[in-house]
Amino acid sequence: MASSLSHSEALSLGALSLACALVLANTLSDGGEGNPVVASLAFSLLAFSSTYALVRWLGNAFMRRGFKGRDLCKLKQTEMPEMMGAVSAMVYLFTLIFFIPWPFYKDIVAATSGGGNRDVMQELEQLASYLSAVLSLQCIVLLGIGDDLFDIRWRHKVLIPAIGSFPMLIVYFVDFGVTQMVVPTPLRPYLGDLFDLGWLYYAYMALLSIFSANSINILAGINGIEVAQSLVIALLIVLNDLLYLLFTPYPHPATDSHLFSLYLLLPFIGVSVALLKHNWYPAKVFVGDTYCYFAGMVFAVDGILGHFSKTLILLLLPQAFNFVYSAPQLFKLVPCPRHRLPHFNARSGLLECSRVEFKKPLARPIAASLKLLHRLRMLDVETNEQGEIASSSNFTIINLWLVWFGPMREDRLAMGLLAFQTAVGLCGLLIRHRLALLVFTQDNNDNW
Amino acid sequence: MASSLSHSEALSLGALSLACALVLANTLSDGGEGNPVVASLAFSLLAFSSTYALVRWLGNAFMRRGFKGRDLCKLKQTEMPEMMGAVSAMVYLFTLIFFIPWPFYKDIVAATSGGGNRDVMQELEQLASYLSAVLSLQCIVLLGIGDDLFDIRWRHKVLIPAIGSFPMLIVYFVDFGVTQMVVPTPLRPYLGDLFDLGWLYYAYMALLSIFSANSINILAGINGIEVAQSLVIALLIVLNDLLYLLFTPYPHPATDSHLFSLYLLLPFIGVSVALLKHNWYPAKVFVGDTYCYFAGMVFAVDGILGHFSKTLILLLLPQAFNFVYSAPQLFKLVPCPRHRLPHFNARSGLLECSRVEFKKPLARPIAASLKLLHRLRMLDVETNEQGEIASSSNFTIINLWLVWFGPMREDRLAMGLLAFQTAVGLCGLLIRHRLALLVFTQDNNDNW
Numbered sequence: 001m002a003s004s005l006s007h008s009e010a011l012s013l014g015a016l017s018l019a020c021a022l023v024l025a026n027t028l029s030d031g032g033e034g035n036p037v038v039a040s041l042a043f044s045l046l047a048f049s050s051t052y053a054l055v056r057w058l059g060n061a062f063m064r065r066g067f068k069g070r071d072l073c074k075l076k077q078t079e080m081p082e083m084m085g086a087v088s089a090m091v092y093l094f095t096l097i098f099f100i101p102w103p104f105y106k107d108i109v110a111a112t113s114g115g116g117n118r119d120v121m122q123e124l125e126q127l128a129s130y131l132s133a134v135l136s137l138q139c140i141v142l143l144g145i146g147d148d149l150f151d152i153r154w155r156h157k158v159l160i161p162a163i164g165s166f167p168m169l170i171v172y173f174v175d176f177g178v179t180q181m182v183v184p185t186p187l188r189p190y191l192g193d194l195f196d197l198g199w200l201y202y203a204y205m206a207l208l209s210i211f212s213a214n215s216i217n218i219l220a221g222i223n224g225i226e227v228a229q230s231l232v233i234a235l236l237i238v239l240n241d242l243l244y245l246l247f248t249p250y251p252h253p254a255t256d257s258h259l260f261s262l263y264l265l266l267p268f269i270g271v272s273v274a275l276l277k278h279n280w281y282p283a284k285v286f287v288g289d290t291y292c293y294f295a296g297m298v299f300a301v302d303g304i305l306g307h308f309s310k311t312l313i314l315l316l317l318p319q320a321f322n323f324v325y326s327a328p329q330l331f332k333l334v335p336c337p338r339h340r341l342p343h344f345n346a347r348s349g350l351l352e353c354s355r356v357e358f359k360k361p362l363a364r365p366i367a368a369s370l371k372l373l374h375r376l377r378m379l380d381v382e383t384n385e386q387g388e389i390a391s392s393s394n395f396t397i398i399n400l401w402l403v404w405f406g407p408m409r410e411d412r413l414a415m416g417l418l419a420f421q422t423a424v425g426l427c428g429l430l431i432r433h434r435l436a437l438l439v440f441t442q443d444n445n446d447n448w
Numbered sequence: 449m450a451s452s453l454s455h456s457e458a459l460s461l462g463a464l465s466l467a468c469a470l471v472l473a474n475t476l477s478d479g480g481e482g483n484p485v486v487a488s489l490a491f492s493l494l495a496f497s498s499t500y501a502l503v504r505w506l507g508n509a510f511m512r513r514g515f516k517g518r519d520l521c522k523l524k525q526t527e528m529p530e531m532m533g534a535v536s537a538m539v540y541l542f543t544l545i546f547f548i549p550w551p552f553y554k555d556i557v558a559a560t561s562g563g564g565n566r567d568v569m570q571e572l573e574q575l576a577s578y579l580s581a582v583l584s585l586q587c588i589v590l591l592g593i594g595d596d597l598f599d600i601r602w603r604h605k606v607l608i609p610a611i612g613s614f615p616m617l618i619v620y621f622v623d624f625g626v627t628q629m630v631v632p633t634p635l636r637p638y639l640g641d642l643f644d645l646g647w648l649y650y651a652y653m654a655l656l657s658i659f660s661a662n663s664i665n666i667l668a669g670i671n672g673i674e675v676a677q678s679l680v681i682a683l684l685i686v687l688n689d690l691l692y693l694l695f696t697p698y699p700h701p702a703t704d705s706h707l708f709s710l711y712l713l714l715p716f717i718g719v720s721v722a723l724l725k726h727n728w729y730p731a732k733v734f735v736g737d738t739y740c741y742f743a744g745m746v747f748a749v750d751g752i753l754g755h756f757s758k759t760l761i762l763l764l765l766p767q768a769f770n771f772v773y774s775a776p777q778l779f780k781l782v783p784c785p786r787h788r789l790p791h792f793n794a795r796s797g798l799l800e801c802s803r804v805e806f807k808k809p810l811a812r813p814i815a816a817s818l819k820l821l822h823r824l825r826m827l828d829v830e831t832n833e834q835g836e837i838a839s840s841s842n843f844t845i846i847n848l849w850l851v852w853f854g855p856m857r858e859d860r861l862a863m864g865l866l867a868f869q870t871a872v873g874l875c876g877l878l879i880r881h882r883l884a885l886l887v888f889t890q891d892n893n894d895n896w
Contacts, residue, residue, distance in 0.1 A: 124572035
């Protein structure tokens, strides 16, 4: 990979950064309403430029330090920088930190000089939860780098996001301590309007972090898929936020939550697009586990502090499906090879589904299940002369896609999966907004 | 180094941790006053145990990943783990995060349920500045790890602490925005009681961070000196805090600041003692730049948010002297060899001052200055037959100590320097409390 920007790249990024700086200066001078969103957009574009340039500049330094890998799905397996997601995560964190004055400065200072009141308290509480979000994300980046450096064992790895979520949970505990959920209308005669989950609410938040961060991490392996799937999720959440912000009358209780969500997601989209430019087929850099944890944690933090964790789960359905589908191999019911990447066919240049060979015959019920899955077109099974299962496709959604649609080039595979994910996500949002009206008395409940 | 704890170590650490857990459980149950300090002590001992065990357990993993170095001041230069300060920094950060509920929970929740008031606002502001402190420290750890990994250039390195201080500065700006300093009594007729420094105050805070973090980093090189000098500074600040907390009537405006300072420093002392146990002569691990930045930043954050930055500067005088003394070599007025460690004499087993040879004759004024320094016993200069300077001792306080007191063993050298540092620090505190009465109308001003 070239380690410097081309002339035109440098020019475009420079011009973009300059424009953003001017916009930011302008938001400072005119003092009008709605500035934080404009500022957030400008910061996100700045974050894009910085990440784009830094990924390029730092690639060689990463390789020199041993952070490098080979792309197994290519004819020419040249070495390329690994762990570059850490760069975008760092840019993201600093962007969030620099952004702090825009949403928080005016209200807090204006009000503290005029004596304390309820509004400022809320503002300060929001500042505290914003800071706790940044802290949680910073923790996850530190732990993710630790994982990329030391190859932590699988069973410890899974817990990293839970540890990363501590700052957020603790500040949530100190700051709000609200652990009640809104009860669906049909259940209200039995449970009341609000039901206090107590410590279960914290367990729920920790589990959501584990789920979100790890679900990105296991739908991985082909060029661009980690970053692109994160972008799809982020864009769908932004769509959901915009639906609230544009179509509900201001001021609405959910407005602040969805603004909060935008502030976290716009810069994330900025750094991720810059990373994707280098990680999309044919990849010039790898992103590393750090990015997957980080992206998943951005969603968890966003969903929890923005109060739409259930919507988030809907948007993670493809990842959840991939996890359930992978479970037989993850939990060793069926042998699991070291890598479950698709197989690269050097002659055709296409990816085929990778297979796991069963040296020992499978247990009766397992064999029967696999055959059933085969009949449902959810797996590709090959049997030997004795009718025993000799091999099957590996249990990942990526391989399943190849079973369904046959061998294809890596980028078409990624595009297909992303289109599927987008379709599922849009359906999820539609169902969530339709269904909510049936189950709750009003849709725009800020507890979603 | 053994990679596991001995039986007795495991037993002691286990017992200590259990005792701390019980104390913490107790502070939760009785709900009395003064609990946060007890909790902070318990957390600090827990942090000690965790760091002690983790440094031992992770040493080999660090070496396998290439984080290792040789001790140049030993006969047998075995390899040992490098960058272990990152472990203590991580433990420290998580300790600070887990500690949050103790000082903040009761007041905030009690008051938010009863409607907003001025006290809770202050509490929330303090929570925000506590979180910003943790964020700043986490930034510095991330950047320090980056430095340890990638060997950042000297001129960029110096700025790392400034970048790390951004979160603190930005939250300070949003949260308080107070940039006034108390004017010394003799100047009040001209400047008024308070003088607004404006943005200069932020520049001052950033510079203090740069100074504090780098000053630890350049007084380094012999076993234990980085950690032990940090411990001396931390203990002196704790002494200063205790003088306030014990001898001023409660409630005093400075009480909260000095409690804040204790909460940051007690766990720091915990993790540093555990690290020192492994880093003291003969060292089993190296601490890395990460530790030096981290320690310096703890002091800067503590001094700034605890409002005693000028006292902090007094306590850093030995480091400041070392910097000024090093300046001729740092700024290349005099040649600077790659390493300025003392020279290990394999025959005697003692350290001697290391020397720099001057291949080319020095410029007239520089040669004259060196000769003057030699006459003042501030340098050891050797001249050749022509009367030209052939070599001199290297310009660090460590070498100067060896010039003064002759060759000695590494641990005695460290002890001597630490005793000197402690003496200077105690004098500083004494002068600061005596002198303050002369220059300000009252001593216990919370702006110190």
